[in-house]
Amino acid sequence: MLGLTIEQIAYLFRGAGWTIVLSLLGFVGGTLLGLPVALARSSQSRLARALSGVLVQVVQGIPLPVIMFVVYFGISIGGFDVPALVAAGVAMTLYAGAYLGEIWKGCILAVPRTQWEAGECLALTSTQRFVFVILPQALRIAVPPTVGFLVQIVKNTSYSVVINFFDLTYSAKVINNSTFRPFTVFTIAALIYFAICFPMSLLASRFERRLHRG
Amino acid sequence: MSYEFDFSFLDEYLPDLWHGIWLTLGMTTASILPGFALGTLCAVGRLYGPPWARRAVVIYVEGIRNTPLIIQVFWLFFGLAVLQVRIGPFAAAVIALVINVGAYTAEIMRAGFLSIPKGQIEAASCLALKPSQALWSVQLPQAVERVYPALVSQFVLMMLATSIMSQISAEELTGVAYMIQSFTFRGFEVYLVIAVIYLVMASLLRLTLLGVAQVSFPRRRRLGTPL
Secondary structure: OOOOOHHHHHHHHHHHHHHHHHHHHHHHHHHHHHHHHHHHHOOOOHHHHHHHHHHHHHHHHOOHHHHHHHHHHHHHOOOOOOOHHHHHHHHHHHHHHHHHHHHHHHHHHHOOHHHHHHHHHOOOOHHHHHHHHHHHHHHHHHHHHHHHHHHHHHHHHHHHHHHOOOOHHHHHHHHHHHHOOHHHHHHHHHHHHHHHHHHHHHHHHHHHHHHHHO | OOOOOOOOHHHHHHHHHHHHHHHHHHHHHHHHHHHHHHHHHHHHHHHHOOHHHHHHHHHHHHHHHOOOHHHHHHHHHHHHHHOOOOOHHHHHHHHHHHHHHHHHHHHHHHHHHHOOOHHHHHHHHHOOOOHHHHHHHHHHHHHHHHHHHHHHHHHHHHHHHHHHHHHHOOOOHHHHHHHHHHHHOOHHHHHHHHHHHHHHHHHHHHHHHHHHHHHHOHHHHHHOOOO
């Protein structure tokens, strides 16, 4: 088929499976890191804001492939032989955590001030105020940009090719090296990525329209 | 854990690092203006063009924005090699970056054009400007001014994205790092240094582009209104 054998196509799909695994790892890890970052970024404490701000600035100012290398070599100097999946997963966690934290900070701050004040008037403690008043409203605002960022996560897992993690990009590279049919191989790879990302893009923009309609 | 940090490679490989920095910056600056022009053209085509042009732009923008840059780079670079077109990694990298950043710029500029108040366009036609004149001297400057911060962020992201061009053997900063690492076996230190260099370059690029805005936006210069 298209000059590729069934095995070679299956190999690409196996890579696509690992792309999805790494994306999920990145999203789950990014959520675990992003939540505290968002809280720190929007907190009253100046120290917490500054520290989390530095983390976000640093991660956003370094290319993801370089983060992957730093994590990859960083873990291995401890004497551990790390699988590429772990290094890529940690790097994706750092990357997604910084961006999600910044996105969610915006969502928390987008809840009108009067909501905080109303919570205070009802004699809620600051934890109660946050959990029962602010969070539900912030979550509603957060859905469209979070789904939009999922697309970025899926696309950026492709950078793990620099530490030779076996994902869709890596498998496409391998197949291209053995068949030398770049247009076929990379078009198939691009279509698979597109098939994963485009529905999420559509979903994100639909959520956004719905949010604006109120 | 007792690990001895060793940064002595810095002395020996400093010229290589400079070379990588220049190539990264060269790739970035070579891509910014063409990418901006392509994106603006696509935004105009999407908003005011004939139906076929609108559809073509949508396909281009969504196709690029929903696939990874690295696949686009491989497609172009290895594809051209099969077609016997030899343009070298630097040119291939710049072409891929322009095509890639053009799609993102198109969306940003479209938002910019859409945010211009209708009164501006009506005023332009009252002054007997042709639609093309209104577009060039009324809408375009205002659109750029409004979305300039978003454009700056996009170009900084593009600069960071050049770090994968070593995959097609362009010897930019990350490629140089890989070379040093393979000679010295000091991967962690090498990439820490590289990370710091990228951080500095990202800040400098952002400051430079914002400085360009200070000088080039007349309203900003005269009235001091924020971007």
